[in-house]
Amino acid sequence: MNAGNTARAYGWMARLFHWSVAVLILAAIALGLYADALPSGTEIELQAIFATFSWHKTVGVAALGLAVLRILWTLTQSKPRPLHPNRKLEHFVAETVHWALWIGMVIMPLTGWLLHSAAPGGFSRILWPLGQRLPFVPENAALAERFGHFHSTGWWVLAGLIVLHVAGALKHALLDRDGTMSRMAGPASRAPEPPVAHGSVLPHVLAALAGLLIWAGTVIVSAGNPEQAAPVASSEQPASGWVVEQGVLGIEVAQGGTPIQGQFGTWQAAIDYDPATLAGKVDVNIDIASLTLGSVSDNAKGPDFLNAAQFPGARFEAEILPPTTEGAAHLARGTLTIAGKSVPAELPFDLTVDGDKATAKGEMKVDRRDFGIGAGYADESTVGFGVTIRFDLTANRK
Ligand code: HEM
Ligand code: HEM
Structure with a gap:
C-alpha cells in the first residue's frame, strides 16, 4: 500500500494517523470521565484520581502531538475523490463533521493543557520529563475555570461529532455497502474507483465554515455558563462604612x-x-x-x-x-x-x-x-x- 493517498483510498500514513489519533482521543474521553466518576473518600481514592488524571493528560497531549503531525501530513496530500459526488447534502454533512473533527482534535487537548497550565498549583502531572506549563499562560484560577468550562462542554461536542462520524461510516459499510470503509480501513484494492467529479470549491468552503461555527458556538455556550463567575467580591455588599x-x-x-x-x-x-x-x-x-x-x-x-x-x-x-x-x-x-x-x-x-x-x-x-x-x-x-x-x-x- 502507498504511504500517500490515491484517488481511490487513503495511504498507510493517513490511516496510521487516523486510527492512532482516534484511539487516543477515545481513550482520553474514557479516562477523563472515569477520573471524574471515581470516589474521593479516602487518601488512596484521591491518589487514584490524581493518577488517572495524569494518564488522561498524558494521553491527551500525545493525541495533540499526533493530531498536529497528522494535519501537517494531510496538507501535503490530496484526498481520495468522493464516491457519490451527486449526493450533495450527504457529502456536505460528512465534510462539515470532518472539519469540526479536525478542529476538535486540536482544540480539546489544547484547552485541557491551557486549563492545566493556568490552574494555580495543578495537581496531576503530565507523565513526561518535559515542562508542565505552556508559555505565556499565567497561573490564574479564573482563567483556568474558563478553559475548564470550555473543556467540560467541548467533550460533549467532540463526542457528538464522533458519534455522527461513526454512524456515517457504519451507514456506508452496512446499508450502502459502498466500500467507503475500505478507503480508510480495508485493503486499498477493495476500494472502488470513484467517478471523476468536477465540483466547485464553494461547498468545501461552506463545510469548513460550518465546522468552525460548531466550535464557535461551543465557545459561546461555555462562556455563558452561569457557574462561570469571575473571582471577584460580590457586588451585593451588606451595609457598612x-x-x-x-x-x-x-x-x-x-x-x-x-x-x-x-x-x-x-x-x-x-x-x-x-x-x-x-x-x-x-x-x-x-x-x-x-x-x-x-x-x-x-x-x-x-x-x-x-x-x-x-x-x-x-x-x-x-x-x-x-x-x-x-x-x-x-x-x-x-x-x-x-x-x-x-x-x-x-x-x-x-x-x-x-x-x-x-x-x-x-x-x-x-x-x-x-x-x-x-x-x-x-x-x-x-x-x-x-x-x-x-x-x-x-x-x-x-
Ligand atoms: C472509531 C471509529 C471511526 C471510524 C469507523 C471512522 C471511519 C472513517 C472513515 C471510513 C473515513 C473515510 C471517509 C471518507 O473516505 O470519506 C474517516 C475519515 C476521517 N475520520 Fe474517522 N473514523 C472513526 C473515528 C474517528 C475519530 C475519533 C476521529 C477524530 C476525532 C476521526 C476523524 C476523521 C477525519 C478528520 C477524517 C477525514 C480524513 C481526511 O479527509 O483526510 N475519525 N473516518
Ligand atoms: C483528546 C483530548 C482530550 C479530551 C477529549 C478530553 C476530555 C475530557 C473529559 C471527558 C473530561 C472529564 C469531563 C469533565 O471534566 O467535564 C476531562 C477533564 C479534564 N481534562 Fe481533559 N481531555 C483531553 C485532553 C486533556 C489534556 C491534554 C489535558 C491537560 C494537559 C486535560 C486536562 C483535563 C483536566 C484538568 C480535567 C478536569 C477538569 C475539571 O474537573 O475541572 N485534558 N477531559
Whole structure:
C-alpha cells in the first residue's frame, strides 16, 4: 500500500494517523470521565484520581502531538475523490463533521493543557520529563475555570461529532455497502474507483465554515455558563462604612508537598473603619461552593474537607485594632468559622487610606485540623496541615 493517498483510498500514513489519533482521543474521553466518576473518600481514592488524571493528560497531549503531525501530513496530500459526488447534502454533512473533527482534535487537548497550565498549583502531572506549563499562560484560577468550562462542554461536542462520524461510516459499510470503509480501513484494492467529479470549491468552503461555527458556538455556550463567575467580591455588599470595589480572597495549601493556590469567587465583606481612630470591625462571609483550587476543587469542597453541602458558608468576624506603632500592620482579631467550627483568629494586614479609597492586604495561617477539615488525612504527605488565607482588596467609603 502507498504511504500517500490515491484517488481511490487513503495511504498507510493517513490511516496510521487516523486510527492512532482516534484511539487516543477515545481513550482520553474514557479516562477523563472515569477520573471524574471515581470516589474521593479516602487518601488512596484521591491518589487514584490524581493518577488517572495524569494518564488522561498524558494521553491527551500525545493525541495533540499526533493530531498536529497528522494535519501537517494531510496538507501535503490530496484526498481520495468522493464516491457519490451527486449526493450533495450527504457529502456536505460528512465534510462539515470532518472539519469540526479536525478542529476538535486540536482544540480539546489544547484547552485541557491551557486549563492545566493556568490552574494555580495543578495537581496531576503530565507523565513526561518535559515542562508542565505552556508559555505565556499565567497561573490564574479564573482563567483556568474558563478553559475548564470550555473543556467540560467541548467533550460533549467532540463526542457528538464522533458519534455522527461513526454512524456515517457504519451507514456506508452496512446499508450502502459502498466500500467507503475500505478507503480508510480495508485493503486499498477493495476500494472502488470513484467517478471523476468536477465540483466547485464553494461547498468545501461552506463545510469548513460550518465546522468552525460548531466550535464557535461551543465557545459561546461555555462562556455563558452561569457557574462561570469571575473571582471577584460580590457586588451585593451588606451595609457598612466601606464597600469593596474589587478584591481577591485566596488560600494556599501543600498538595503532595507542592503548594497550590485557590480562590473564592463569591464573598462579601462588611467593613466599618474609622481612619481617625484607626479602628473598626469587619464581617466577612464566604461562599464555600465558589472555591476553585486547581483541579482538586471538587475534592476540597467535598465531604472530606470543606463539606460545602453541609457547611455552605465560612465567616470571619473581627475587631480591627490600630497598629501598635506607627506604620505597623493593623490587626483583625476575632473568630473564624469554617465547616461549622469556630476558632479564634488574628489577621494582620497592611492598610493604606487615601481619601475615600482604601487598599488592604494581609494573610494568616490556620491549621486545618483545628476545624476538623481532612480528618482522614492524618499526615501531611497528601494535604498539608497549614493553610494560608490571604486577601487583597480595594474599598471605597460609602
Ligand atoms: C472509531 C471509529 C471511526 C471510524 C469507523 C471512522 C471511519 C472513517 C472513515 C471510513 C473515513 C473515510 C471517509 C471518507 O473516505 O470519506 C474517516 C475519515 C476521517 N475520520 Fe474517522 N473514523 C472513526 C473515528 C474517528 C475519530 C475519533 C476521529 C477524530 C476525532 C476521526 C476523524 C476523521 C477525519 C478528520 C477524517 C477525514 C480524513 C481526511 O479527509 O483526510 N475519525 N473516518
Ligand atoms: C483528546 C483530548 C482530550 C479530551 C477529549 C478530553 C476530555 C475530557 C473529559 C471527558 C473530561 C472529564 C469531563 C469533565 O471534566 O467535564 C476531562 C477533564 C479534564 N481534562 Fe481533559 N481531555 C483531553 C485532553 C486533556 C489534556 C491534554 C489535558 C491537560 C494537559 C486535560 C486536562 C483535563 C483536566 C484538568 C480535567 C478536569 C477538569 C475539571 O474537573 O475541572 N485534558 N477531559
